[in-house]
Amino acid sequence: MKHLQTFRFIESVARAGSIRKAADDMNITASALNRRVQRFEEEFGCVIFERLPRGVRLNPAGELLMQHYRAQASDLRRVQSQVADLSGERRGHVTIACSQGLVPYFLPAQIAAYRQGHPGVTFSVQVRDREAAERDLATFSSDLALVFEPVHLVDFEVLTHIPQIIHVVMRRDHPLASKPEIRLRDCLDYPHLLPTSSYGVRALLDLAAARGSRPLRPIVESDSFDFMRHYVRHERAVAFQIPIGLRIDPEDEILSRPISTRDVPAGSLLLGQMRGRSLPVASARFAQGLAKALEAIV
């Protein structure tokens, strides 16, 4: 859209930190870009960049303005989506920020199922830790977030949530594999792998360990659940993960057992959006389906 061109340029300048770099990115002359910025500042009635010796930076007014621009651009996309919808096309694009656990099974299946009925709808899936996911919502980079145990919850409007009991992942021949439910202290007897503290699973385990007498002593700390799941094939260790990212496969040499909720309470997997935002049609519809699918799990 033409009338947002100046905003796009401004955003590029803010990102690049210098008018010349941004001009290069946007295939335009530095002087033209410079003048756009100046003209805008004049009609806006207020300087939005502070000029530094090595470039420029948004000042508070500029930050406010960019927030406005993002909200406005997102709303325009929503309008276009609604218009496309009422002309019967049923097109659209859905962007989701999600936790790692959703990547292997749940989300691909859901998206594929949705696309069966709406082949015109396309998707962006961004794997994010819970903090980054919420940031994506706030900057309108994502329409939806599907995360385990989010942090802030301000500006995060919960569409639905389901409980997820943390599971212990281990080899089939592991001594703990025989029990139907596993105590936290039993896990600590064996080498264990933990996600980094930016993940909800770790937060819950940290909390539980703090209540108990024994500290967590991870042999491996990783930000990849995929890695940890594969690691336990090679050593008689245990990893932790939420069940939505696990598949019960009797053939597999890996299995999982729930950890006792006496030790570690169940966490919540939340589907949410930016508070107060009205989503594009496609995103809203998909979110409905997602919510229904999640609630069917419990």
Added chain:
Amino acid sequence: MKHLQTFRFIESVARAGSIRKAADDMNITASALNRRVQRFEEEFGCVIFERLPRGVRLNPAGELLMQHYRAQASDLRRVQSQVADLSGERRGHVTIACSQGLVPYFLPAQIAAYRQGHPGVTFSVQVRDREAAERDLATFSSDLALVFEPVHLVDFEVLTHIPQIIHVVMRRDHPLASKPEIRLRDCLDYPHLLPTSSYGVRALLDLAAARGSRPLRPIVESDSFDFMRHYVRHERAVAFQIPIGLRIDPEDEILSRPISTRDVPAGSLLLGQMRGRSLPVASARFAQGLAKALEAIV
């Protein structure tokens, strides 16, 4: 703001119902305006006006677009107000749609008091019946609405509300003036004046009368409470009004008594805004003060 120019033109066309008329209003040639519309429709990817033999009219897509434009323009004003605020100027403009009852005493006093502390803030006060007030919020023509017994309540976010018992207004020498509280049936024994049905007072009285055995038989129906209040000076009749629009003045030949809540339940005076909207700084501050003042009345 320059980048909204096209939207302003489009709005003008929608209002005028014809490109040529709108061109005249906006001091521009019809051909230039026509091309702007066409260019916009092309880049928007969809026609927004239906071409009629005698002019043009917004189609549904166009309606959606104008809604977006209004929201967007209003948000931009909010940003500018916030920017002005953080540069310490404390300027701004507040627009209020209110019921008639607020006009004589309450609102002037509140605005004057606020302007004592914030002389840079200016106001627009629009007297509206409850339906029009809500429409003003929806089209972003007003930031705030202060109305008695609103109708729809969708998209109306209540900031605060206080109960208002309907009062009977009459001359000091009226036979009913001696009672501390008045029954509805007693009023019906005397000539009575009623507001038109677009007002909350009338709605409550209609409801109450429908429950009773005797119908309302107004000698005068008016959309001006001011008129009705003055009328009772000349005839031994009764009028009805909410107490916030009345002043207790022992000198006056007019007085008021509450109607019994056994007959007519207390209505609500609501201060509200458009749901989900974040108001300009000045409006938000003023609304806070207004809410406090209202709550102090009860």
Added chain:
DNA sequence: CTCCTGCGCTGCATTTTTTGCATCGGTTTT
């Protein structure tokens, strides 16, 4: 029926706006 009016639309010349190039003055880095 014809005529007339008001409508949206378009080709062309003109005006206004935007862009690119070269360059200046200043600050940091080497």
Added chain:
DNA sequence: AAAACCGATGCAAAAAATGCAGCGCAGGAG
């Protein structure tokens, strides 16, 4: 001290928007 970047600006070229005149079309008046 020199080199490397930075934002700002004067000026001419390029691009975009505008005004003017006129087209075809449809509804209303006579």
